[in-house]
Amino acid sequence: MPGISSQILTNAQGQVIGTLPWVVNSASVAAPAPAQSLQVQAVTPQLLLNAQGQVIATLASSPLPPPVAVRKPSTPESPAKSEVQPIQPTPTVPQPAVVIASPAPAAKPSASAPIPITCSETPTVSQLVSKPHTPSLDEDGINLEEIREFAKNFKIRRLSLGLTQTQVGQALTATEGPAYSQSAICRFEKLDITPKSAQKLKPVLEKWLNEAELRNQEGQQNLMEFVGGEPSKKRKRRTSFTPQAIEALNAYFEKNPLPTGQEITEIAKELNYDREVVRVWFCNRRQTLKNTSKLNVFQIP
DNA sequence: ATGCATGAGGC
DNA sequence: CCTCATGCATG
Numbered sequence: 001m002p003g004i005s006s007q008i009l010t011n012a013q014g015q016v017i018g019t020l021p022w023v024v025n026s027a028s029v030a031a032p033a034p035a036q037s038l039q040v041q042a043v044t045p046q047l048l049l050n051a052q053g054q055v056i057a058t059l060a061s062s063p064l065p066p067p068v069a070v071r072k073p074s075t076p077e078s079p080a081k082s083e084v085q086p087i088q089p090t091p092t093v094p095q096p097a098v099v100i101a102s103p104a105p106a107a108k109p110s111a112s113a114p115i116p117i118t119c120s121e122t123p124t125v126s127q128l129v130s131k132p133h134t135p136s137l138d139e140d141g142i143n144l145e146e147i148r149e150f151a152k153n154f155k156i157r158r159l160s161l162g163l164t165q166t167q168v169g170q171a172l173t174a175t176e177g178p179a180y181s182q183s184a185i186c187r188f189e190k191l192d193i194t195p196k197s198a199q200k201l202k203p204v205l206e207k208w209l210n211e212a213e214l215r216n217q218e219g220q221q222n223l224m225e226f227v228g229g230e231p232s233k234k235r236k237r238r239t240s241f242t243p244q245a246i247e248a249l250n251a252y253f254e255k256n257p258l259p260t261g262q263e264i265t266e267i268a269k270e271l272n273y274d275r276e277v278v279r280v281w282f283c284n285r286r287q288t289l290k291n292t293s294k295l296n297v298f299q300i301p
Numbered sequence: 302a303t304g305c306a307t308g309a310g311g312c
Numbered sequence: 313c314c315t316c317a318t319g320c321a322t323g
Contacts, residue, residue, distance in 0.1 A: 165302095180318080180319090181318070181319050181320080182302095182319090183302085183303085183318070183319055183320080184317090184318065184319075186302060186303085187302090187303090187318090190302085192302090192303090193317080193318095194316080194317080196316090196317090197316085197317060197318090200317090235305095235306065235307080235319095235320060235321080236305090236306065236307090237305095237321085238304070238305050238306075238320085238321060238322070239304090239305065239306090240304090240305090240322090240323095241304095241305095258314085260313095261313075264313095277305080277306095279313080280305065280306065280307095281304095281305075283313095283314075283315075283316095284304075284305060284306085286314090286315080287315075287316070287317090288303095288304090290315090290316090
């Protein structure tokens with residue numbers, strides 16, 4: 001899928017509110033406007049990137065258009081059905097012609113600075129008062145909002161590049177640095193992981209994505225090549241519990257999510273499953289509960 | 302997208 | 313044995 005790139009529109013919070021597909025290296029401009037192009041005529045937003053290729057601001061020749069409908073670029077392979085849903089118009093204030101997106105989420109050790117230092121001018125009341133940002137840090141000082149923000153952003157930008165989770169995973173393992181699988185990408189996007197994991201993944205994905213977007217602009221999409229299935233140990237075949245067993249296990253779990261060795265043995269015998277399998281089931285059950293009740297709380301795609 | 306499995310680190 | 317971070321395998 002060469003030549004396809006997109007322009008990303010962001011609001012003051014650096015949230016992506018839309019993407020504009022465009023043709024990069026087409027032979028000429030003689031071609032009539034793409035049939036399915038958006039109706040954002042007259043508006044020619046520009047992207048301002050920082051050294052890391054991050055979007056730090058967008059320029060619009062006129063007042064920003066009303067929430068632009070996102071056009072889902074057809075993904076090359078996976079028939080992915082429900083990948084993107086319309087982006088809800090972010091509850092933000094009127095957009096000026098020049099909006100400065102989130103100040104490059106680079107290094108930000110802890111909470112945000114108290115009062116924004118402005119030029120030698122006396123701060124206005126609104127400046128002092130408007131502190132609407134509730135960083136909602138978690139117990140470990142992780143900015144959950146920022147994570148959610150990036151996750152949402154990541155998915156949109158990934159799709160804009162026409163990449164699947166699998167491709168990202170492969171590319172990620174191909175290039176240097178931490179490697180992650182499709183599963184990891186999926187879980188990150190839907191925040192089905194602990195805030196800690198998310199924060200660890202974020203920089204990796206961020207870096208990779210920026211590089212991918214750069215290559216894409218340069219036409220070369222040679223970021224993907226390779227992928228050799230290496231020898232993998234033989235795994236135990238995945239156990240498939242019967243609906244009845246699941247029901248029983250859940251019942252036991254409700255009674256006591258942390259059964260003792262004895263109890264596990266009994267449950268295993270009762271349901272006629274390998275003891276170890278039952279033990280792992282409880283472990284996974286507990287883990288799932290934790291993961292789906294953190295960053296995740298609120299969303300339901 | 303998720304369910305079950307693996308392995309490291311910690312009591 | 314548990315928790316955690318991850319991934320292979322599967323519906």
